[in-house]
Amino acid sequence: MTSIDIITSAAVVGSGYMGGGIAQVLAMHGCKVALGDVDGETAERARFRLVEQARGFEARGLFPEGASEVIEGNFAAAESIEEAVAAADYIAEAVPEEPALKSGILRRISAAAPPTAVIASNTSAIPIGELALSVVGPERFLGVHWMNPAPFIPGVELIPGPHTAPDVVDLAEELVRSLGKTPARVADTPGFVANRLQFALYKEAVRIVDDGIATPEQIDAVVSNTFGFRLALFGPFAIGDMAGLDVYESAYRTLEKAYGDRFSAPEALTATVKGGNLGLKRGHGFLDIDTPDQAALLAYRDNAYARLSQLRADLGEAPGL
Numbered sequence: 001m002t003s004i005d006i007i008t009s010a011a012v013v014g015s016g017y018m019g020g021g022i023a024q025v026l027a028m029h030g031c032k033v034a035l036g037d038v039d040g041e042t043a044e045r046a047r048f049r050l051v052e053q054a055r056g057f058e059a060r061g062l063f064p065e066g067a068s069e070v071i072e073g074n075f076a077a078a079e080s081i082e083e084a085v086a087a088a089d090y091i092a093e094a095v096p097e098e099p100a101l102k103s104g105i106l107r108r109i110s111a112a113a114p115p116t117a118v119i120a121s122n123t124s125a126i127p128i129g130e131l132a133l134s135v136v137g138p139e140r141f142l143g144v145h146w147m148n149p150a151p152f153i154p155g156v157e158l159i160p161g162p163h164t165a166p167d168v169v170d171l172a173e174e175l176v177r178s179l180g181k182t183p184a185r186v187a188d189t190p191g192f193v194a195n196r197l198q199f200a201l202y203k204e205a206v207r208i209v210d211d212g213i214a215t216p217e218q219i220d221a222v223v224s225n226t227f228g229f230r231l232a233l234f235g236p237f238a239i240g241d242m243a244g245l246d247v248y249e250s251a252y253r254t255l256e257k258a259y260g261d262r263f264s265a266p267e268a269l270t271a272t273v274k275g276g277n278l279g280l281k282r283g284h285g286f287l288d289i290d291t292p293d294q295a296a297l298l299a300y301r302d303n304a305y306a307r308l309s310q311l312r313a314d315l316g317e318a319p320g321l
């Protein structure tokens with residue numbers, strides 16, 4: 001099903017870094033997109049910038065041929081937020097991550113939008129239930145958390161709030177999939193899943209710098225060439241099940257001795273290992289990987305890692321890093 005079978009007109013409020021990318025993806029897939037921002041002049045500047053950027057992406061083969069023309073034809077800069085959302089079926093809110101600002105903008109959006117319009121916040125971490133307090137018709141409001149940069153990162157978190165209607169989540173999921181993205185439904189907790197994990201890692205990385213153990217450059221090199229490399233293809237539980245959970249538990253014992261409770265082994269891990277379940281090694285792990293599939297999974301893994309290494313070699317070093 002194409003995007004325009006699901007929604008025909010959209011609005012993006014906050015046409016900056018994320019909102020701009022979301023708008024490009026919606027427009028590229030055939031949706032009419034009204035760009036809203038602080039005022040009409042800012043929205044028009046955003047429209048111009050985003051069309052020019054799309055032309056560059058197309059010229060570099062990052063957008064399909066003809067995409068920038070489709071985007072230009074589907075974009076309109078609105079004079080106000082109210083004008084942007086007035087005829088929208090789907091509204092993406094992407095103003096700065098300031099709770100009070102978001103609440104005020106969501107109040108304006110939901111007061112001016114058609115009563116059946118779906119309203120989606122791109123918040124990075126604010127609970128949807130908190131933002132929903134400002135939304136007229138919270139049953140049509142949810143979090144749809146795109147990742148930076150929106151046109152090129154496949155994963156999008158879908159976060160229903162306490163009042164979000166199930167069919168609204170279904171529609172958002174169908175829309176995100178029709179846009180070529182990979183939706184994941186997650187619970188409405190601060191930071192959801194992506195940022196709770198991402199920011200836990202980041203805080204530990206800063207701590208390693210503060211402790212004088214490694215520089216930011218060294219940490220980036222280690223992460224991007226070791227477990228970060230693997231995470232491009234597999235999640236942490238698949239990686240752990242392939243590695244052997246007994247190894248994980250042993251490592252946690254060493255880390256706990258050095259760093260205390262914050263590195264104690266998770267109880268669920270200890271229980272799994274105690275039960276003789278080590279992942280692919282023996283029994284099962286956190287994932288139910290079918291035994292017949294294990295050899296095929298490992299063959300896929302090794303091929304994928306080898307191909308990813310080749311891709312990285314072809315891409316060369318990131319300039320400036």
Ligand SMILES: NC(=O)C1=CN([C@@H]2O[C@H](COP(=O)(O)OP(=O)(O)OC[C@H]3O[C@@H](n4cnc5c(N)ncnc54)[C@H](O)[C@@H]3O)[C@@H](O)[C@H]2O)C=CC1
Binds near residue numbers: 081147
């Ligand atoms: N930058 C990132 O890496 C990511 C950001 N996010 C989230 O997306 C949202 C937007 O972030 P960015 O795009 O980075 O911000 P940004 O600063 O690039 O864009 C914000 C846009 O909102 C507009 N704006 C500000 N006040 C406004 C108002 N009163 N009325 C209408 N428009 C207003 C600004 O003019 C700007 O165009 C935030 O909630 C952020 O946490 C989510 C994923 C990644």
Ligand SMILES: O=C(O)[C@@H](O)C(=O)[C@H](O)[C@@H](O)CO
Binds near residue numbers: 124
């Ligand atoms: O990394 C991303 O794109 C998202 O998880 C985010 O929400 C950003 O990290 C944002 O929180 C800060 O850039």
